[in-house]
Amino acid sequence: MYKINDYRVVVGIDFGTTYSGFAYAHKGNPNDITVHIDWQEYTGRFKTPTVLSYDAEYQNVQSWGFPALAKRPKRRKESERKPVELFKLHLGKMADKPSLPGGFDYRKAITDYFRELGKVIKKSIAEKWDINFFTQTLIVLTIPAEFDDKAMTIIRECVYNAELLKDRYSRNLKFTTEPEAAAVHCMRSLIEYNLPIGASFMVVDCGGGTVDLTTRQLLEGERLSEITVRSGDYCGGSYVDKEFLKFLEHRVGASAIKLVRDNHYGQLQFMVQEFCRMVKMKFTGNQSEFETVELELDEMCPILKQYCKGDYLRHNEDVEWSIKLRFNDVKAMFDPIIDKILRLIHKQLHTNYNCSALILVGGFSESKYLQSRIKKEFSSKIKIISIPPQPVTSIIKGAVQYGLREEIVFSRVLKWTYGTDITRKWRQGDPLNRRRSDNNIIVFEKLAERGKQIGVDEKITRKFKPFDRQQTKMALDLFVTTQENAKFCDEPTTKALATYSVELPPNGDRSISYELTFGAVEIEVNACNPILGKFAPQRFELEL
Known part of the structure; x- marks a missing residue:
């Protein structure tokens, strides 16, 4: 029988709604945390998409991560298989959960994704150290603050079925919340800000699907105490993508978008990818920095012509299937999501008036518009508003740091x-x-x-x-x-x-x-x- 203290390596996994990644470190050198960046032919990326592509019967994984994303559509008609994505959202309590193709079981998707991710993790560890993965590796998996014991039980079962654990109830898998992991990682930078012992700070983790908040207190000996109940909601970056699709519905018809989603999902996904690349990632909220973007729908989604009817068809033929995205159009896609995030922060502040710092982490936190809205709203109330370098890695690194030194978390609420x-x-x-x-x-x-x-x-x-x-x-x-x-x-x-x-x-x-x-x-x-x-x-x- 092995003991949990026998582990030599800690692996932190950030299993995200839209992107996932992992990092690792050896107990003998805890300050040397490696974030994995070699994702198949895509190198230099901190995370890979949480997407799977299956065979025609949806039994065997054909590709995952970046290769599973939709490619630029061809004009000739070809059969398409809908990729499986956003399956993590099925673990939460949201009412309007995304549909999966053909009644696909989200637990199979989670298991298959962890199996593919696990192959990369095992290979990366084996290349660096000669250890027994199952007995000498501690996995720390981050979860949204909103997840309950049922969600954790399902994840544990999936991780076990994906052959990352020796037994179903292995102590070599531990959970921590995403904002807690981020708080652990950001603690030292707050000390550099001269934040005194006893001061409190809020971590706002803006991911692809969820936004999670927690307020912590800095204690002696580089330890943390939680001082408010964790909170969160489904208002991450992927919901901006949903607003973009609503915008398209007003231009081509809701029925056309539904038919493309049901029958040619790859083309719909490619349009969203192009929107993110050309518009979403560049939007700052400053009108003087914005240039109107023209979307060539007949190139991005050629099948739309088949489903667009009536006045929608006549109008789009008149404009040669070119749609302009103006400043106010894009701003209207961001604002409902950001407004929800601001309300969450206000609610957390209501329970802790003396918050000295706000740390913004997660993939969506890289949005310049989100950053500017938060600074404008709270700079008069909170002395320090910080976005750490590479905020997308804060959670992964924090998970590793937590696993290396669990006593860093002194108390929870x-x-x-x-x-x-x-x-x-x-x-x-x-x-x-x-x-x-x-x-x-x-x-x-x-x-x-x-x-x-x-x-x-x-x-x-x-x-x-x-x-x-x-x-x-x-x-x-x-x-x-x-x-x-x-x-x-x-x-x-x-x-x-x-x-x-x-x-x-x-x-x-x-x-x-x-x-x-x-x-x-x-x-x-x-x-x-x-x-x-x-x-x-x-x-x-x-x-x-």
């Missing part, structure tokens, strides 16, 4: 209220419909409250006694809720995180000491009876 179900006597004012025939009622008993700052490895201990003298077992189910004061375990916002029971001795002290330990990435539940001793602990992923 609980995202959920934790509790268990207990039986007590029904009281006046309790709901009549919950009153049992024996005049008892089952209620939610709070153990730890949402928004509370809790140290890594801090323990919460409670003692429970069986309600009935005839009981031979005691249920010790663990529930989580977004409410601070839940009353019952079957409320809509409450869900079971762990369900199990423990044996009770027939005589003597039949009490149970119930202990929750909030580790860096796991919660451990222990139960102990003075006569029978400790029962087997239950472990599960901490909802970061």
Whole structure:
């Protein structure tokens, strides 16, 4: 049996909505972090697209990353297979999840992507060090702040099926949130800004799909304490692309765009790529720096002519399928997304008025327009607004740094209220419909409250006694809720995180000491009876 402390190399993986990447370092030289930049024939890129291309039956991966992106369409008619992308969004709780071709299972896509990415990771590690990958490598995988334990369980299963873990519950895979990883990486640069010990700073991670925020406090010994509940939403850079497609719908018709998406997705994807290359990545929000862009739709998406009808067809024939993107058109694509990000920052600031610095990281943070809007909105409220060099690598490097020195995170703020179900006597004012025939009622008993700052490895201990003298077992189910004061375990916002029971001795002290330990990435539940001793602990992923 190997121990987690046996690992020699840490690999940080940023599995993104639109782009993914990894970095690694050896414990013997922790300051030498290598970010992988050799993606097939594409070198010098920090990340590769989170895209897969399959065979006709969508069983076997034909290509992934950059080669899976759509190429410039040919004018002759040819068969197309829709690439599989944006599958990470299916792990979240968003209502309008992107459709995958033919009812494709997003878990297969995640597994296949990790398998292809894993081949590159294993090869890169093997070329540098002679180690056992499964026992001497620690993988730190970053996730959005919005993901729950179910999402982490699915990811762990996919990583295992992709042959990156020796066993399904391997301790060689750990999770941290994307903004937490970025905070770890940015901590030293904040010290260079002369940010004093005790000062707080906010990390705003703007990715392709999600934007995540967390507020941290700088502690002695280069450690971090979380001081507000993490927050986030689906308003990353890919949503600007969606606004571009809405713009096209007004020019060629919504039905035409839908038919292209359904039948010739590669051409639609190529149009979006060209928009990003020609417009999105260059847009600064300064009108004097903007030049109107002409999009030749018949070259970018020749199949559009087949689907464009009525007045849309006549107009586009009149303008020879050339569409102009003016300053206000592009600004209108960015503004709804950026406005949402600004609201998220305001909400975080509302819980911490003394924020001294704001760090902007993630791929979308490279947008000059986003940067200027944030500086304009918050420069009078926050002393330091910083965009680190290569912000797209902050999360990957931070994941490696976290794995090398987990104690860097001193405390977190609980995202959920934790509790268990207990039986007590029904009281006046309790709901009549919950009153049992024996005049008892089952209620939610709070153990730890949402928004509370809790140290890594801090323990919460409670003692429970069986309600009935005839009981031979005691249920010790663990529930989580977004409410601070839940009353019952079957409320809509409450869900079971762990369900199990423990044996009770027939005589003597039949009490149970119930202990929750909030580790860096796991919660451990222990139960102990003075006569029978400790029962087997239950472990599960901490909802970061």
